[in-house]
Amino acid sequence: MPVINPFIAPPQPVPVPPTENLCNWTIDTTCVPGWDALPEDVRILSAQRAAEILWALTGRRFGGCPVTWRPCSPRCSGAGGYRTWPVNTSATGNVGTWMFPYLDAGVWRNCICPGSCQCGARCEVPMPSPVASVSEVKVDGAVIDPSAYRLDSVRGIPYLVRTDGDCWPQCQTMDLNDTEVGTFSVTYTPGETLPVAGAAATGALAGEFAKACQGAECALPDNLASLSRNGVEVTMIDPTEVLNAGLTGVESVDLWVRSVNPARKAQPSKVWSPDAMRGRFTG
Numbered sequence: 001m002p003v004i005n006p007f008i009a010p011p012q013p014v015p016v017p018p019t020e021n022l023c024n025w026t027i028d029t030t031c032v033p034g035w036d037a038l039p040e041d042v043r044i045l046s047a048q049r050a051a052e053i054l055w056a057l058t059g060r061r062f063g064g065c066p067v068t069w070r071p072c073s074p075r076c077s078g079a080g081g082y083r084t085w086p087v088n089t090s091a092t093g094n095v096g097t098w099m100f101p102y103l104d105a106g107v108w109r110n111c112i113c114p115g116s117c118q119c120g121a122r123c124e125v126p127m128p129s130p131v132a133s134v135s136e137v138k139v140d141g142a143v144i145d146p147s148a149y150r151l152d153s154v155r156g157i158p159y160l161v162r163t164d165g166d167c168w169p170q171c172q173t174m175d176l177n178d179t180e181v182g183t184f185s186v187t188y189t190p191g192e193t194l195p196v197a198g199a200a201a202t203g204a205l206a207g208e209f210a211k212a213c214q215g216a217e218c219a220l221p222d223n224l225a226s227l228s229r230n231g232v233e234v235t236m237i238d239p240t241e242v243l244n245a246g247l248t249g250v251e252s253v254d255l256w257v258r259s260v261n262p263a264r265k266a267q268p269s270k271v272w273s274p275d276a277m278r279g280r281f282t283g
Helices: 040-057 196-213 239-244 251-260
Strands: 067-072 100-104 107-111 124-126 131-139 149-154 157-162 184-190 226-229 232-235 278-282
Touching (some): 131 157, 196 251
Antiparallel strands (some): 067 184, 067 278, 131 184
C-alpha cells in the first residue's frame, strides 16, 4: 500500500572545511535544487568560495576560529582599579581613603561600600573580544567543569563569571604551558555564531558558484552592461558597482549581507582602553 505524505528528513547543514581564518561555518542548501547530485569536488569548492566571500563581506564577524587566551590580573572582588592618595593602611587597619575611585570601562566611579555597590560579580574576568562560545577553561592545567562558570555581557563586553564559589587566579606564570600548575587559560571562539539566515544565504551563493563552475546559467553578474537584439534592449548593473557596494549581485544573498553589515565594515571595530584586560593569546 502506498504511503501517504511520507516523512522526509530535511537536509542537514553542510560544514565548510576550515581555513586559516575561517572556521565554524555551515551552509544550508535546502533551497538549492540538485545540490546533492553535483560532483563532490564542485560542492566543496563552491561552498568554500561562498563562505570566504560572505565572511569578508559581513565584516569577518562570523565563523571565527578557536583561540586560547591567557588572562592576566583580572579585577579583584573588592573595589579594584585605581585609588587616590592616601592609600596607606592606618593603625586600626582601615584604608586611608573613605571611598574607592576606580576606572570602569573608561569611566571613573566612586565606591563607598566595596563589593555591594558594584554591579559586577564576585569573581569574573573580561574577555578581550566578542565570544561566540567557550569550549574549555583550564586552571592549574585542569579542565574546569562548564557548570562552574557562565558567560555574561556588560555593556557589550563579555565576562567569564565563576559560579561555583571559587575564583579565577589573580596571576599566572606565562612561561609555562597551560597544562601546568600556576596557569590559567580560556579557549573560545571569537565573534558571533552564524545565524540560520546566514547559512541559507551561503547555500544560495554556493549554488550559483556551482552553476557557473559547470557552465550553467546562474545569477552571478557578468561584464555585460547592455544588450540590444531584435528591438529589445536589456541593461544590466555594472558588476564593479556591485562589488564596490560590498555585495554579490545575488538578490537573496545581498539581502542578508545588508541586514548584518549595513555600514559595509571590513572588520570588527576595536577600542583600546587603559583599563583593558591584559593577557596574551597562545598558539
